[in-house]
Amino acid sequence: MNWPTSAGRLASVSLLGITLLALTSSCEKANDLGLELPGTSPISATYLDLPLRASTVRQPVVQTVKANSVLVGRVRDSFVGTTTAAGVLNLLVVPTLSPLDSLPAKFVNPRLDSAVFSLAFDQVYGSAVQPLQLDVLPLQQPLDERTVYNSATTVATGAPLVTNFTAVLNRDNTVQLPTSNSPDVVNVASPQRTIRIPLLKSSSAVPLVNSVFAAMTSNAGFNQSTLDGLWKGVVLRPSENHVGNIVSIVRGASRTVNVITFYFRTGTEGKRRTYSIYLANIAPPAQAGSFTDGRYFTQLSTDLAGGALAGLTPKNPLPASATNGLTYVQEGVGLSTRLEFDGLEALLDKPALAINRAELIIPVRQLSNGLFPYPASLYLYEVNADNQILTRQNGATAVDRLVQQEEPIKSANSNAVFLPSSTGVGYPASAMVPFGQNPTQFYTVGITQYLQIFLQNSFNANEARPSGLLLSPALRNSGALAPQSLLNSTISNLNLNRAQLDANNIRLRVYYSKLQ
Secondary structure (H helix, E strand, O other): OOOOOOHHHHHHHHHOOOOOEEOOOOOOOOHHHOOOOOOOOOOOOOEEEEEEEEEEEEOOOOOOOOOOEEEEEEEEEOOOEEEEEEEEEOEEOOOOOOOHHHOHHHOOOOEEEEEEEEEEEEEEEEOOOOOEEEEEEEEOOOOOOOOOOOOOOOOOEOOOOEEEEEEOOOOEEEEEEEOOOOOOEEEEEEEOOEEEEEHHHOOOOHHHHHHHHHHHHHOOOOOHHHHHHHOOOEEEEEOOOOOOEEEEEEOEOOOOOOEEEEEEEEOOOOEEEEEEEEEOOEOOOOOOOOOOOOOEEEEEEEEOOOOOOOOOEOOEOEEHHHOOOEEEEEOOOOEEEEEEEOOOHHHHOOOOEEEEEEEEEEEEOOOOOOOOOOOOOEEEEEEOOOOOEOEEEEOOEEEEOEOEOOOOEEOOOOOOEEOOOOOOOEOEOEEEOOOOOOOOOEEEEEOHHHHHHHHHOOOOOOOOOOOEEEEEOOOOOHHHEOOHHHOOOOOOOOOOOEEEEEHHHOEEEEEEEEOO
8 A cells, every 4th residue: 555655745744843863873963964955955755664563452442431422222234243231321310400499398288200211322224214212220229439430330220110122213303493584494303312211101110200200399409318218220222132233422511411300390380390300421511500410321231252352362362364454443442552663773774874754654444434333543552461551650650652743832821832752741642544535545653763673672760661663543441641631632531433454554654864
């Protein structure tokens, strides 16, 4: 496959202040070596491609607590296997959205008509034509702040409240929009991306729903403690025989998103009213003041039997030769690709060669995103021979070692720009698909400074040189990021996006100039 080269791009790297490497046996300055610096003569676009050894690695658990979405369902694909997802959530009383004045206890003769569980989703992995079948179960204990929850955590539940509920995923609403020729209107189909479960239609849910409504009716101070004593939380899981899709239940701040609404009538006139309790994945509303969301996470498991990754375990990576020349990266499943530099001697053995730029080029298997979209970004973790992610100190905290980006960063407190330290934290580099590719062909990321550190083994004191890099679509913890504004779009992002990588063509591309 032919990759594009651009002398202009190389020059722009230098103009941004990227340090040029000089891989020689001595320690002369760059100017003394006669490098082609900007403003003197064009930088050569000559490059050298070095292969990398690649294998698929599976992480034992995935961080899913308080993510931007909750996954529910089960889907099977021929490459990886069968993935099952279940959402576990506390329930919340949110006075800013359902004030005490709207409690049934504030009205005369309240009578319950119905209770509807509403779930908003924004993504379907698998078939949107096939309905999702799910069960709703009560938690026996609320999730608490002192327990660590992740994809492998189990919880105790009671008997199902709803079993085998069929949720249609491709329903559209018809919306009438005005035209320029008023009062004419035009009918437009609007996707209806909400699952609504009428709880009173399930005999198993009726006693619990009635007991909660009775508490709302008799207690004018109905609060979180009262709710926890009756209904401690919910588990949303796929029904036993469901296979075909997984939905992403979106986190939102709307009073109608991810909510259990009690519809009731009051007084002799039978005026219709509502009161709602909320799933814990509600985002804090703008007017909520000190409101904080509750505890929730997604349970995820993947059965790899029968697929190309059948022999894969956290302690048994699979080389690309065992997986038809492909390796995998997939967030919710915990799949990453291990990369090991091969043939770096080709750089060390060229004393007349000066490095202008180094980048990883990571091709994907063409048109392999039919079931799972490609990840937006891939991050590079430094790992040891056992694929354990190495750490470095950030003050008093140990954080993951990630390859840092080379682009200048604007200071948060001034207009000054700076280059992140290659052996620092807070600004992880991300491999991305170059703008304009259609269809997607490859990811790329610059690692010029990091390659220099790696070759010279000039990591921080007491830090070992990594034996490889782990290419992953997920950042594991907030310590990896300095700008807090990035947390919501990176750390808390949970999805099943996947890329199948053309492992035999992953390259370390080194652009170089010949010394005078």
